[in-house]
Amino acid sequence: MERREVSFRIQRYNPQVDRAPFYDNFRIAVEKGITILRALNYIKEHLEPRLTFRAFCQAGICGSCAIRINGVSRLACTTQVWDVLTGGGDDPILIEPLDNLEVIRDLVVDIDPIMEKLKRNQSWVKPAIPEEELGRKEHIVSDEQFETINAASDCILCGSCYSECSMMQVNRDYISPPVLLKAFRMNNDTRDTLGCQRLREVTTDNGLWDCAHCYKCMEHCTKKIPIMDGIHHLREEAFARGMTHTEGARHAQAFFDDIRDIGRLKEVTLPLRTKGVLGSLGMVPLAIKMGLKGRKPPLLVKRIPDIERVRDIYDRLEADRGGEVVGAIHELPLRSAPRSGGCL
Amino acid sequence: MEHRYDIVIVGAGGGGMFAALEAVRTNPRVSVAVISKVYPTRSHTSAAQGGVNAALGNKDRDDTVELHVFDTVKGSDYLADQDAVDYLCGQAPSVVRELENLGAPFSRFADGTIAQRPFGGTVKDRCCYCADKTGHTLLHTLFEQCLRRGVTFFNEYFLLSLEHADGDCQGVITLNMATSAIETFVAPVVILATGGHAKMYWNRSSNAAGNTGDGQAAALRAGIPLKDMEFIQFHPTGLRKSGLLVTEGARGEGGYLLNRHGERFMARYAPQKMELGPRDLVARSMETEIIEGNGFESDAGSYIELDLRHLGAEAIKKKLPQIRELSMHFEGVDPIEEPIPVRPTAHYSMGGIDATMARTAIRGVYAVGECACVSVHGANRLGGNSLLDILVFGKRAGQEAALEAPERKAHGITPPAVRRAADEIRSYANHERYERYGIIREEMGKAMGDNVGIYRVEERLRTGVDEIHALRERFRRIRLFDTGTVYNTNLIQILELKNMLDLALCVAVTALERQESRGSHYREDFPRRDDGAWHRHSLCTMGSDGEVSLGHKAVTMGKYSLETRSY
Ligand SMILES: Cc1cc2nc3c(=O)[nH]c(=O)nc-3n(C[C@H](O)[C@H](O)[C@H](O)COP(=O)(O)OP(=O)(O)OC[C@H]3O[C@@H](n4cnc5c(N)ncnc54)[C@H](O)[C@@H]3O)c2cc1C
Ligand code: SF4
Ligand code: SF4
Ligand code: FES
Numbered sequence: 001m002e003r004r005e006v007s008f009r010i011q012r013y014n015p016q017v018d019r020a021p022f023y024d025n026f027r028i029a030v031e032k033g034i035t036i037l038r039a040l041n042y043i044k045e046h047l048e049p050r051l052t053f054r055a056f057c058q059a060g061i062c063g064s065c066a067i068r069i070n071g072v073s074r075l076a077c078t079t080q081v082w083d084v085l086t087g088g089g090d091d092p093i094l095i096e097p098l099d100n101l102e103v104i105r106d107l108v109v110d111i112d113p114i115m116e117k118l119k120r121n122q123s124w125v126k127p128a129i130p131e132e133e134l135g136r137k138e139h140i141v142s143d144e145q146f147e148t149i150n151a152a153s154d155c156i157l158c159g160s161c162y163s164e165c166s167m168m169q170v171n172r173d174y175i176s177p178p179v180l181l182k183a184f185r186m187n188n189d190t191r192d193t194l195g196c197q198r199l200r201e202v203t204t205d206n207g208l209w210d211c212a213h214c215y216k217c218m219e220h221c222t223k224k225i226p227i228m229d230g231i232h233h234l235r236e237e238a239f240a241r242g243m244t245h246t247e248g249a250r251h252a253q254a255f256f257d258d259i260r261d262i263g264r265l266k267e268v269t270l271p272l273r274t275k276g277v278l279g280s281l282g283m284v285p286l287a288i289k290m291g292l293k294g295r296k297p298p299l300l301v302k303r304i305p306d307i308e309r310v311r312d313i314y315d316r317l318e319a320d321r322g323g324e325v326v327g328a329i330h331e332l333p334l335r336s337a338p339r340s341g342g343c344l
Numbered sequence: 345m346e347h348r349y350d351i352v353i354v355g356a357g358g359g360g361m362f363a364a365l366e367a368v369r370t371n372p373r374v375s376v377a378v379i380s381k382v383y384p385t386r387s388h389t390s391a392a393q394g395g396v397n398a399a400l401g402n403k404d405r406d407d408t409v410e411l412h413v414f415d416t417v418k419g420s421d422y423l424a425d426q427d428a429v430d431y432l433c434g435q436a437p438s439v440v441r442e443l444e445n446l447g448a449p450f451s452r453f454a455d456g457t458i459a460q461r462p463f464g465g466t467v468k469d470r471c472c473y474c475a476d477k478t479g480h481t482l483l484h485t486l487f488e489q490c491l492r493r494g495v496t497f498f499n500e501y502f503l504l505s506l507e508h509a510d511g512d513c514q515g516v517i518t519l520n521m522a523t524s525a526i527e528t529f530v531a532p533v534v535i536l537a538t539g540g541h542a543k544m545y546w547n548r549s550s551n552a553a554g555n556t557g558d559g560q561a562a563a564l565r566a567g568i569p570l571k572d573m574e575f576i577q578f579h580p581t582g583l584r585k586s587g588l589l590v591t592e593g594a595r596g597e598g599g600y601l602l603n604r605h606g607e608r609f610m611a612r613y614a615p616q617k618m619e620l621g622p623r624d625l626v627a628r629s630m631e632t633e634i635i636e637g638n639g640f641e642s643d644a645g646s647y648i649e650l651d652l653r654h655l656g657a658e659a660i661k662k663k664l665p666q667i668r669e670l671s672m673h674f675e676g677v678d679p680i681e682e683p684i685p686v687r688p689t690a691h692y693s694m695g696g697i698d699a700t701m702a703r704t705a706i707r708g709v710y711a712v713g714e715c716a717c718v719s720v721h722g723a724n725r726l727g728g729n730s731l732l733d734i735l736v737f738g739k740r741a742g743q744e745a746a747l748e749a750p751e752r753k754a755h756g757i758t759p760p761a762v763r764r765a766a767d768e769i770r771s772y773a774n775h776e777r778y779e780r781y782g783i784i785r786e787e788m789g790k791a792m793g794d795n796v797g798i799y800r801v802e803e804r805l806r807t808g809v810d811e812i813h814a815l816r817e818r819f820r821r822i823r824l825f826d827t828g829t830v831y832n833t834n835l836i837q838i839l840e841l842k843n844m845l846d847l848a849l850c851v852a853v854t855a856l857e858r859q860e861s862r863g864s865h866y867r868e869d870f871p872r873r874d875d876g877a878w879h880r881h882s883l884c885t886m887g888s889d890g891e892v893s894l895g896h897k898a899v900t901m902g903k904y905s906l907e908t909r910s911y
């Protein structure tokens with residue numbers, strides 16, 4: 001069995017005694033095939049009993065052990081030490097708690113904010129069946145309808161995407177990727193009756209429209225769920241249901257129209273179209289400041305030369321509504337069951 | 345700090361959460377709190393891959409509750425209580441449909457009904473599933489519904505003791521893990537749903553690190569007997585290196601077990617059911633093959649191969665995606681291309697808190713799920729019957745608790761009881777102590793695996809009992825090295841080890857006592873079932889000196905009388 005010495009550089013912090021987080025180094029001999037979690041357990045049992053982290057199933061299904069390894073959020077129990085060695089194996093492996101959540105101690109973070117957001121956004125199915133009739137008969141659900149929510153129901157609430165999300169970085173009140181994914185999963189469940197209500201909640205401030213499209217959540221999902229497909233489908237659903245009055249929706253619509261019509265943005269009128277007249281007034285000081293700094297958006301925007309090609313893209317997307325947006329990294333792409341009809 | 349509730353549920357796995365849901369639904373006026381040492385969706389129910397049994401008849405139209413009862417009773421080697429089995433199987437269809445109604449994403453047949461697959465030890469295909477993540481999706485569905493109903497959770501609270509006054513439930517003492525503060529929950533009704541204890545086999549176990557039987561140990565210390573503790577199920581297909589589980593669904597879908605001669609050896613042990621014989625039989629057959637030198641050899645120990653290649657890439661990806669992932673992560677093997685190295689692993693605890701239709705000997709205390717022994721699994725549990733057990737009895741306990749709670753009163757938990765708990769915790773940090781957690785735990789796993797494993801014989805069982813006694817003695821000198829109060833996991837490890845040691849003693853002692861072979865309990869020196877002497881449940885109680893004494897209890901029979909079990 002291949003063995004080698006490996007150094008671990010682990011972030012420590014006990015709010016009771018430490019003024020600020022610091023790093024501790026441990027060097028241990030590990031065998032090939034050992035996971036980061038086994039290494040942490042070894043360190044705890046043999047070198048530092050105070051080292052604090054969460055773990056439970058050891059099999060990648062409970063979501064307890066998500067941490068940042070060399071700066072990337074992943075599960076300690078499914079990550080092999082060998083796979084994260086850098087510098088020919090001489091660099092220490094950097095171990096830190098998840099980002100965007102308060103540290104309780106060392107690698108343990110407070111995940112209650114995720115639970116709160118799940119609750120606020122009605123992350124559950126409310127069936128049409130009356131209470132007293134539960135259990136009498138099955139809903140009939142086609143295999144296709146099941147497949148629609150299959151991948152999204154893989155989420156183990158590990159928080160990795162929450163930690164990687166760029167929007168979370170600037171706004172802790174942001175709805176967050178796992179909660180958006182749950183909303184997608186529920187809104188595409190044919191048995192659920194809360195679609196409109198949930199979507200209304202999801203599209204309020206700090207919600208669906210704030211997502212920055214950075215794809216980081218999806219790139220780092222420990223279950224390889226194409227979260228972004230879910231987010232896109234929710235946005236489409238918001239439009240299909242006529243929820244076009246929110247700032248975010250208007251912003252998206254303005255983008256959509258500009259690109260279709262001229263191939264670029266008409267920045268000057270964007271605030272007007274997004275925020276309305278009153279809202280835009282609030283932006284006047286910012287505009288003046290930007291103007292003084294010489295950052296003026298062009299007043300007249302010309303159509304780009306090969307606008308036909310842009311139109312072609314629009315046409316093709318139009319023809320494949322509800323299709324998957326990006327190449328599937330998951331074996332089962334998220335396809336939405338197109339919902340339509342306005343909401344009361 | 346003191347909390348007061350009408351009902352306190354300890355455990356937020358499938359059993360605990362269904363109980364909570366049902367309690368608030370049955371009587372919205374009762375206050376309910378759920379206490380759990382991990383966040384609800386992290387409970388071990390999430391690990392159940394294969395599925396849940398119910399005679400829906402979606403696949404085999406002629407399947408009936410009767411047949412399900414028969415399979416379960418026969419599977420239990422006639423040690424199950426048949427009234428409880430009748431209830432279990434009778435409620436199965438409606439309880440599974442109810443979860444479906446509430447949003448559980450089951451896989452479907454072409455006609456849109458819940459899909460069912462074959463599972464070990466059954467005459468009909470009745471295992472309902474969601475790909476190979478059934479437990480995960482059921483657990484999340486229950487959690488979602490609890491959020492919907494506004495159930496109150498106390499997450500990362502650790503049960504220390506169960507309190508009663510002359511047999512009337514008073515509540516529980518807990519440790520708030522984030523602060524290490526002792527907090528009491530005064531309640532006239534407590535439902536224990538703390539999951540199994542098969543982690544006492546440590547490295548040779550498919551269980552989560554926290555499946556340490558805390559509720560069982562608390563019940564034992566409070567005077568409730570534990571029943572049928574000698575029965576531990578070894579699952580045939582654990583991954584060679586980690587003990588992690590490859591679901592029976594893999595064989596249900598048509599996987600082969602091969603020895604190193606490439607032979608499907610199950611043909612010699614269970615010619616009819618082959619790989620889908622009951623677990624005890626398949627696990628023993630594999631162990632025999634290994635002992636007789638027909639296994640494969642490797643640095644990480646001897647093993648058998650589980651071959652899925654003939655199922656095809658498509659089926660493996662669609663129906664067994666997690667298994668594929670686990671094999672790749674933990675063995676470096678892609679089952680589409682290579683067979684998976686497996687060997688039997690400790691998996692499920694049939695025994696547990698003695699309960700009659702979920703009620704225990706203390707008035708107001710219920711026990712459900714894997715921590716309880718109702719007993720529907722007897723000497724051997726059928727795959728897919730455990731998720732069913734937690735749902736059916738979780739629901740029942742929730743209903744009864746909601747009706748019972750308004751009728752009972754809890755006076756409170758006495759200050760000396762709280763002081764005792766605090767003193768115990770403080771004492772672990774004593775400087776004169778020196779024994780290390782990791783070492784004792786390692787030796788416990790080995791003592792159990794070597795002496796109280798799949799094949800059992802008097803001499804080794806005696807060694808096992810002696811070794812566990814010695815380890816419990818050493819535990820008295822165990823040292824808590826982390827003396828902080830914020831999220832002290834070192835303390836939790838020690839408390840869990842104490843519980844496992846107490847339960848390990850119960851397992852070893854009852855295994856030594858039972859001089860017959862039945863279900864998962866196989867004695868080389870008594871290879872036959874002996875109904876005359878041993879057709880009875882075993883009971884363990886613990887005296888204040890920590891010694892275990894034994895008793896027994898009659899098995900409730902019903903329609904099916906004793907027969908030899910062959911497959
Ligand atoms: C790998 C694997 C696969 C399985 N596959 C299947 C299958 O396909 N079909 C099937 O029917 N069965 C299966 N089983 C068995 C089944 O999953 C379990 O028996 C069942 O889920 C147990 O549920 P539970 O509600 O009793 O306990 P758990 O889900 O284990 O929950 C226990 C709860 O108690 C809490 N708890 C424990 N101790 C304390 C304490 N001291 N203080 C506070 N809270 C505490 C925990 O936090 C947790 O919330 C499988 C088991 C394993 C290990
Ligand atoms: S795509 Fe949106 S949700 Fe995902 S990480 Fe970026 S901002 Fe967050
Ligand atoms: S979406 Fe993926 S990364 Fe995010 S919590 Fe769920 S499983 Fe984890
Ligand atoms: S310990 Fe459960 S996911 Fe890692």
